[in-house]
Amino acid sequence: MSDSAPSFNLAETVVKWVDVGIFVLNKNFEVQLWNNFMAHHSGRLTEDVVGKNLFEAFPDLPKPWFTKKVNTVFLLNNFAFISWENRPYLFRFAHNRPITGGADHMYQNCMLLPLKAEQGKPEAVCVMVFDATDTAIAQNLLKQALETISEISNRDGLTGIYNRRYLENRLSSEFDRTRRYGGTFSMILFDLDFFKKVNDTYGHLAGDKVLVEIAARVRDKLRSSDVIGRYGGEEFVLILPETPLDGARQFAERLREAVALEPVIFDDTPIRVTISMGVTEHHAGMPGYATLTHQSDIALYASKAAGRNCVTCYAPELEKLAAAK
C-alpha cells in the first residue's frame, strides 16, 4: 500500500483541480482557500487572493447580501444555497460557450457549507461555485420554445390574427379584470356580407384571399391594446379595452368604411366586400362574458336585417327582432 501511495496530498490536489469553484472564507471574510477553477475564471491567482478580504479583492460582489448569506451559515451551522434562477451569478465570469451559448456570462449555482471540527461551531465557510450555464441556456431555449408554441396555438392559421380559443380566454380575462378593477371595454362582432357568394362566384382561393385581406385591413387600424381574432368562418371579433360604447361605434364605422371603400383584388379581379357589425359594451351586473357575445350577436343580426354594410349597437329591444327571425 505504502509503495503505491502517491507522493502528494490527494485531497489537496483534487480540490485544486476539480471543475467546481471552491473557496473558503473565515469570519472576517478573508479568503483561506482559492482553487484553480476560481483562479482561472477570475484571472486572480491563488497567491494573489488568499489572505485578502474577499470584498476588497472583488469590489463588484453584492456585499450586503452575500455578507448576510455567509453570516447565516456561520450562525445557523447549516448549508445554504444560491440558485442561478434567483441570481444569475455570484462572480461575473465569462463562460466558455461563446459560439453556442447566447449568454454573456456564466450562470452559477452556489452551495455554502459550514466548516467545523467534529462537535464545534463553524470556523469557516466553504463556498462552492457550480457552472450552471448549460442548464440555464437549455431552460431559456425551452422557455422560448414554449412561448412560440403558445403563440402558434393562439393564432388563426389562415389570417395570422388570433383564433377563437384565444378570443374566449381574452374575453374571459378582460371581463374578470373589469369586474375587479372597474373601467370598461367594448366588443365588436362583424361578419362578411354574402361571403358564400364570393366563394361560389370566384372560388375558395378567392374567399381565402378576402379573409386575409380584410383581417389585415382591420388589424392595421387597431390601437396596440386592441385585439382582433377570427371567431369562425367569416366572423371576426374585436376586443377594445377601456373603450365605451360610443367610441367603439365610431371605430366600427371607420372600419366598415375602410372595408367597403376598396375592393379586394384577386387575380386582377376586383371583389367588392362589405361587413355588417354588432357593437356592445361591458356593464356591471353582467353574469359572464357570454352575455357580451350574445349581445354583439343580436346587434350584428340587426345590422343584417337593416340591409347589411352597417353598424348597430346593442339595445334590449333588438332581442325581439332576433327572436322573430
Next chain:
Amino acid sequence: MNLAALTNDQHDALQELTNIAMGQAGASLATLLDEFVDLSVPRIRIVAVIDLPPVLAELVGKNNLVSAARQSFQGYLRGEAIIIFGEPGCQALADLMGFEGELGEHGETELLLDVANVLSGACLGGMMEQIRKFTETTGSTELGFSMPSIMARQVMAAQLIDPGKVRWSHALLLEVNFTIQNRNFIAHLTMLMPEDGIEKIRGIIDEFIAAF
C-alpha cells in the same frame, strides 16, 4: 410493503425527537429573517403517500392554494423534503420583504427557498444530532443536502403531489405553526423516504425509547 402504524409509545418518542430537533429551528429562522419567530410544538406522523393528497387538502384547506419548495437529502437517510406554504404563509413572507430594507433585495423566491432550507436542515439535522446522542448507531450519521428548488406555485393542495408518480410509499409529515410579526401561519414539512428509511427511523425510535 405495507408499514404498520406506529404504536403510541413510538409516536410519543418520535414527537419528542422532533420537538428537540425543531427547538433550534425557531432561533435559526429568527436569525435568517431578522424577525422574532415563534415555532410551536410541531405535530408529526407517518403517512402513506397515497393518503398524502387528501391529508394535505384537509390540513391546508381543500380549495386553498399552496406554494411548495423541494430539497433532496442523502447520506444516513435519503429522501426528498417538500416544504409547503399556504397563502397566508407566502403573504407573511412577502410582507416581511416589504418591511425589511435589506431583505427587500432578496427575491421572494429566494426567501421561500431559504426558509425551506432552514426548516428541512433544522428538522433532519436536529434529528441526526439526537440519534448520535442517544442511540448506539455506529458509523456515519451525516446528511448532505442538495439545492432546494420551487416545486409549485399557487396550486390546490390536493394537486401538489401525484401519488402515482411517487416511487416511495411513505412519508414523514410534520406540521409547523409559525408566528412572525404577530401573524400566525402554518407550514407543512413532508419528508418522502424509501421504505428502508422509514424502517430506519422506526429502529431509531425504538433505540430512543430503550435509552430512557
